[in-house]
Amino acid sequence: MGFYSTSVMATLLEKREWKPIGKIGAVGALIILAIAPIFLLIDLNQPLRFWHLFFYLNPFSAISWGTFFLTSYPLIGLIYAWHVLRGNSRPAKIWGLFGFPIAISVHGYTGFILSLAKGRAFWNTSLNPILFLVSAMVSGLALIIIIGNLRYYFFTKNENEEQKATDLRIINKLVTTMIIFLIIELFLMASDLAVLANSKTEEYMTFELLTRGDWAPLFLGVELTLGGLIPLLMLSIKRIRLHPIGQCLVCVFILCGILAMRIIIVLGGQSVMLH
């Protein structure tokens, strides 16, 4: 989502200095989209029956909707990436905008899958779709910043100083955008925790599990501290925020935090006993 939306924004801006970012985002989104459905297929207990999803669809099931989003998103992404790499500005804008709501749907539907599972207290919250969207933005931006810095230091030897300065300026703008989304993500997590602590029995059991139980080290140590508070603290220091190694280190911390968040929500949400 972060890859795709950053790429589309770069394409819409139609500024020459944003083109490298646009290309990185378009290709990055495609690579990840090629891998993701494979994991979903492997996870099925009956993977050879995957075609049932297309022929026996249930319009009330989030997974049914996700099947069509996940099928159309890579196709649209492929056409968009082709136009971006070919430099066809107008078709790239059209396909980029056309694919944008589908990109949001792909990353939002996973949150809906969890939200609509009423049996799991940690999942059954309206915050999940937006939390997944925001965390997808943060992780996508973090990856683009890492790749952008690598490109800057290893693949821009032929650029002049003015172009290099522009590249650095764009990366710094992406860092600022990532900080904003990270703050939103931390706010959503804090809201979720506050409501869990003051809700029904199973919700409170989830809160205890996250703050004092088996998942506390991963949640408090990795997701909150390493993936949230430490990056914010580091990015508040100008020298680190503008330094490429500092930026890359912060992005790695953020990616670890978001991975921990997904593990905690999916696995931790299922570890609360129901009976």
Place this chain on the structure above:
Amino acid sequence: MEKKVMKKKRYAMVIDLRRCIGCHSCSVACKAENRVPLGVFRSWVKIIEKGRYPNITRHFLPSLCNQCDHPPCVINCPVQATWKQEDGIVIIDEHRCIGCRYCLSTCPYDARYVNPLMPIVQKCYFCHHRIYKGLEPACVEVCPVKARIFGDLNNPEEEITKLLSKHPFQVLKPEMNTHPMVYYIAADLVALEARGGAPWMRMRE
């Protein structure tokens, strides 16, 4: 119109916990009747102990699929492999199930499981293969104290209907809005709670 409504069945079960002795005959009978593999259960008995010696009691809570009237598992299945029949039993089509396990996550009662021998989702069907032959579910027939009562809620002459009209009853997690069709008489609050008891109960003990 009235005759049509009467003919349509609405199966349900009452578990009278004043009688239950926690012998697990129902769990064993279910395993044998439905060839449920090791490690998974269609019907099980939760046992909790309350109090301190000499003031101590044991409470039992036989559990199974509640055949909910608003089943979240049916709403969320992406391939419509599970549905609620007209007679109230929630069925799974084992040839259509893709094993995504979304229904497992959605069920508030942990009633479903993945068969480790043939990786599809299964659950209690009220022994519908026995019901359609005029027999009772295996767990009902085997209970030595007749704590399980099974029948058609649309028939006012059935024992289950009379029991529910005479006695206060409880269901598991009514706040979930699933409208379970398994009712309990004299269920202990601590046994009904997840994990054997709310933290505030343990603090009192």
